[in-house]
Amino acid sequence: MKVGEFAGTGALIRLILRRDRLLLPIWIALPPLFVVLVVAAFVSLYPTAASQQMLAAQIVNSPGFVALLGPVSSTTIGGLTAWRSSLFVAVIVAGANALTVIRHTRADEETGRYELLGSGVVGRRAPLSASLFVTLGADLVIAALVTAALVAFGLPVAGSVALGLSFAAIGWTFAALAGVAAQLAESAGVARGIAGAIFVLFYVLRAVGDANEQSGQSWLSWTSPLGWMHLVQPFANERWGVFALFLGAVIVLVAMAYALSSRRDVGAGILRPGLGPARASPRLRSPLALAWRLHRRTLLAWAAMFAVYGVMIGYLAKTSADLLAANPQLATLFAHFGGVSAYTDALFTLSLTFLGWITAAYAITATLRLQSEEVEGRVDHVLAAAVSRLRWATSNLALVVIGSAVALAAFGLPAGLTYGLSTGNVGYELPRVLVAALAYLPAVLVVVGLTMVLYGLVPRLSFVSWGVLGAFILVELIGETLQVSQSILNISPFNHVPTVLVSGVSLIPLVSLTLVALVLTIVGLVGFQRRSIG
Amino acid sequence: MSVIEIENLTKYYGKTRALEDVDLTVEDGEVFGFIGPNGAGKTTTLRILLGLLRKNAGNVSVLGADPWHDAVALHRRLAYVPGDVSLWPNLSGGEVIDLLGRLRGGFRQSRRDELVERFKFDPTKPCRTYSTGNRQKVALIAAFIADVELFILDEPTLGLDPLMEAVFRDCVTEVKQAGKTVLLSSHILAEVEALCDRISIINEGTIVESGTLAELRHLTRISVSVETVRPVTGLSELQGVHNIRVDGARAHFTVDAGAINRVMEHLTPFDVRALTSAPPTLEDLFLRHYELQTGESAQ
Numbered sequence A: 001m002k003v004g005e006f007a008g009t010g011a012l013i014r015l016i017l018r019r020d021r022l023l024l025p026i027w028i029a030l031p032p033l034f035v036v037l038v039v040a041a042f043v044s045l046y047p048t049a050a051s052q053q054m055l056a057a058q059i060v061n062s063p064g065f066v067a068l069l070g071p072v073s074s075t076t077i078g079g080l081t082a083w084r085s086s087l088f089v090a091v092i093v094a095g096a097n098a099l100t101v102i103r104h105t106r107a108d109e110e111t112g113r114y115e116l117l118g119s120g121v122v123g124r125r126a127p128l129s130a131s132l133f134v135t136l137g138a139d140l141v142i143a144a145l146v147t148a149a150l151v152a153f154g155l156p157v158a159g160s161v162a163l164g165l166s167f168a169a170i171g172w173t174f175a176a177l178a179g180v181a182a183q184l185a186e187s188a189g190v191a192r193g194i195a196g197a198i199f200v201l202f203y204v205l206r207a208v209g210d211a212n213e214q215s216g217q218s219w220l221s222w223t224s225p226l227g228w229m230h231l232v233q234p235f236a237n238e239r240w241g242v243f244a245l246f247l248g249a250v251i252v253l254v255a256m257a258y259a260l261s262s263r264r265d266v267g268a269g270i271l272r273p274g275l276g277p278a279r280a281s282p283r284l285r286s287p288l289a290l291a292w293r294l295h296r297r298t299l300l301a302w303a304a305m306f307a308v309y310g311v312m313i314g315y316l317a318k319t320s321a322d323l324l325a326a327n328p329q330l331a332t333l334f335a336h337f338g339g340v341s342a343y344t345d346a347l348f349t350l351s352l353t354f355l356g357w358i359t360a361a362y363a364i365t366a367t368l369r370l371q372s373e374e375v376e377g378r379v380d381h382v383l384a385a386a387v388s389r390l391r392w393a394t395s396n397l398a399l400v401v402i403g404s405a406v407a408l409a410a411f412g413l414p415a416g417l418t419y420g421l422s423t424g425n426v427g428y429e430l431p432r433v434l435v436a437a438l439a440y441l442p443a444v445l446v447v448v449g450l451t452m453v454l455y456g457l458v459p460r461l462s463f464v465s466w467g468v469l470g471a472f473i474l475v476e477l478i479g480e481t482l483q484v485s486q487s488i489l490n491i492s493p494f495n496h497v498p499t500v501l502v503s504g505v506s507l508i509p510l511v512s513l514t515l516v517a518l519v520l521t522i523v524g525l526v527g528f529q530r531r532s533i534g
Numbered sequence B: 001m002s003v004i005e006i007e008n009l010t011k012y013y014g015k016t017r018a019l020e021d022v023d024l025t026v027e028d029g030e031v032f033g034f035i036g037p038n039g040a041g042k043t044t045t046l047r048i049l050l051g052l053l054r055k056n057a058g059n060v061s062v063l064g065a066d067p068w069h070d071a072v073a074l075h076r077r078l079a080y081v082p083g084d085v086s087l088w089p090n091l092s093g094g095e096v097i098d099l100l101g102r103l104r105g106g107f108r109q110s111r112r113d114e115l116v117e118r119f120k121f122d123p124t125k126p127c128r129t130y131s132t133g134n135r136q137k138v139a140l141i142a143a144f145i146a147d148v149e150l151f152i153l154d155e156p157t158l159g160l161d162p163l164m165e166a167v168f169r170d171c172v173t174e175v176k177q178a179g180k181t182v183l184l185s186s187h188i189l190a191e192v193e194a195l196c197d198r199i200s201i202i203n204e205g206t207i208v209e210s211g212t213l214a215e216l217r218h219l220t221r222i223s224v225s226v227e228t229v230r231p232v233t234g235l236s237e238l239q240g241v242h243n244i245r246v247d248g249a250r251a252h253f254t255v256d257a258g259a260i261n262r263v264m265e266h267l268t269p270f271d272v273r274a275l276t277s278a279p280p281t282l283e284d285l286f287l288r289h290y291e292l293q294t295g296e297s298a299q
Helices: A009-019 A023-045 A049-060 A063-069 A077-104 A106-111 A113-118 A126-152 A157-184 A188-211 A218-223 A225-231 A242-262 A287-326 A328-335 A339-367 A369-375 A379-383 A389-423 A426-438 A441-457 A464-481 A507-530 B042-049 B071-075 B093-104 B109-118 B132-144 B162-177 B189-195 B213-219 B257-270 B282-298
Strands: B004-013 B016-026 B031-035 B057-062 B078-081 B150-154 B181-186 B198-203 B206-212 B221-228 B241-247 B250-256 B272-278
Touching (some): A009 A077, A023 A126, A023 A464, A049 A063, A049 A077, A063 A077, A077 A126, A077 A188, A106 A188, A157 A225, A188 A225, A188 A287, A225 A242, A287 A339, A339 A426, A339 A441, A379 B093, A389 A507, A441 A464, B016 B206, B031 B042, B042 B057, B042 B181, B093 B132, B109 B132, B132 B162, B162 B181, B181 B189, B221 B257
Parallel strands (some): B031 B198, B078 B150, B150 B181
Antiparallel strands (some): B198 B206, B221 B250, B241 B250
8 A cells, every 4th residue: 555545635635625515514413403402302301210211111111112213221311312313313424424425436436527636646545535534524523512412411421422422433334334335336326325225234133133132132233333333332331342343344344445446447346337238128218218217226226125124114013012912011001002003003103204204315316316317418318309398307207206106115015014924914904004104105295396396496406305304304303202383293294194003094184295295396397397407 | 491590699697698699590401600619608509499498588490480489399300419418327328329319209220220330339338438429429329310400519529539520520411411401519610611501600698700601701811921032021000911920031920801902012022932821711710709809808
């Protein structure tokens, strides 16, 4: 390894800071903000040690919820905060780190921006080094801010440091993982897909491990960095040694990324795509067929992830039901709330809430493809042929709608099937879980409609749709713990989705949401037809 | 009926003026050159002709139709090569050619195979691996397979090697012979000189010159090199003589077309030994307008 391979890293770091001057502060601010809200909620709702312990006991005795969000290490405010915030912060931090690293390595190579830099005094390893430096640094800032916020609320310093560092550590892990993914794939999209799939895999490993804590399979949690976050046990007996695992993983991954980067050409990946067909298939003859070609890979990848999530939830529901059946004491406790089936329904309902948000995120990426096609200038070819703007846009939107429905069904089918098989009543469980999942489609479409309004009227601000989704999620998360007024809760379309498993299908909210989505989409389409392209 | 008619076309991007009072007419069956420096407004004009951009003022008609309102029907009758060819990274070149041909309303397979062969194009690679020149070939083949009345080409030879540029010129000549109209935007002047019947020069959003090449030449200066027995003096006092450089017995200068006679009379007393004159190239025309502009803005 020669020093020259790192030449220009400093200049590239400044370039990244300049390019990400808006994004970086936003994703650095989100985790501390979220943690503050969670602590505030717990402090106001569970002021006494007794009430905190009761809440913790409820969680610990619900293996399904432990699986979804992770185990509770301590029954104090600190422990509850760590439990409640770890998954969400992990999603934000892991996502932001991976996207930032890929954006400044593979995406730059793919678009050719790197050619200009690489011909200057910039070493082969400089882009990777610079993006890792920025992300690892940003993670440390997050750790410091989270620690400071927790200490300011009067929580123990050791636990605060441990929780803050566990956030940074998961960020580091995914920055390093993305560094490897960026070497393997030739396109940024595939690299992001690899990082996303690995996150899902780690989540499933941790969830299954934590669900089986009592039956001795918790070793699975040790195979997942998302499990390590909880194994640090912030605010209990902090296990500082777990950070050595994180550090080891990061070192191995970074070394791997560097080794791979020396073995390939600029612009090429380790995984080489093959040749394509010399002629287009006869079906590739309409904007809809083109949209299918462009959406299909992402759609199938998301559907596969949703199916894995569905199997996992179905399995968790079964394990939880078994556990309750085996424990008469717990069974009597839950009898008050409607018995085992009510418990599993609540578990499904909670996991469907997450599913709705994730599907909306998918729908936004799919809708924003309209914008990327326009910004990259590819839409010019299509619109300069005999294709109207309306036909092009609606072809893509059709794929967004179908894709979201397929994704929701990809969860609902295996979840209902797995659970139904375990209870021996597939004919009953499968349809209701599937319908409960599909009930989220209208709310997802409202988010699509809002994205279309932005794209049609002010395309430059299309990315604000992510902020809108974030706000909806925040309203839901906070509203759940703090007693927020109903009018604020009503802002979020997800708040209007009927909880099918608990109270059955109600058509009015579904129809209203669909109408709202339709009106928003039409407004966006009218705006799009009236403005200049590009 | 002209194929393209533009009157007083004005376009603003926010507060930046991109085009002001542009007039342009392209007649049926001609190859029309549209030249100008980078950022002069060529691409903006062409994208308005395709209905991709909204104009702020003026009248535009393409093949007798309004490009903003009748885009789809109009696009069946024209083919377009964008200035910056960006393709779908995971489609192969062959797939893109077929798709674009079909979206315009179909093409003959034999014509497609012939063009792929002539441009020596490998259609099996994914588009993300193509160089600029190869991406350009995709757009050119997709355009020339079309049996349409009008071709709108925005700097179509960008990144092509000289051999492929020759193939491109053959293609333009063929469609012209078949009676089609071509609007060719370019700043490769040799190409425009070789292909175009008429040209317009655009700079900073306004048309500064229009006409046939012969007409434009007539308007501009001839460059003269002269060798005399006695060194030439007094050239700078003559009207219509510019860029004088006297180098002993040799003198180089440019002269306005109308002043050539007076200059010859002035030179004879110095005993002319040799004299060469060259008609202005398009390059000279272009540079002259360019200098005028920058000269004005410098003042």
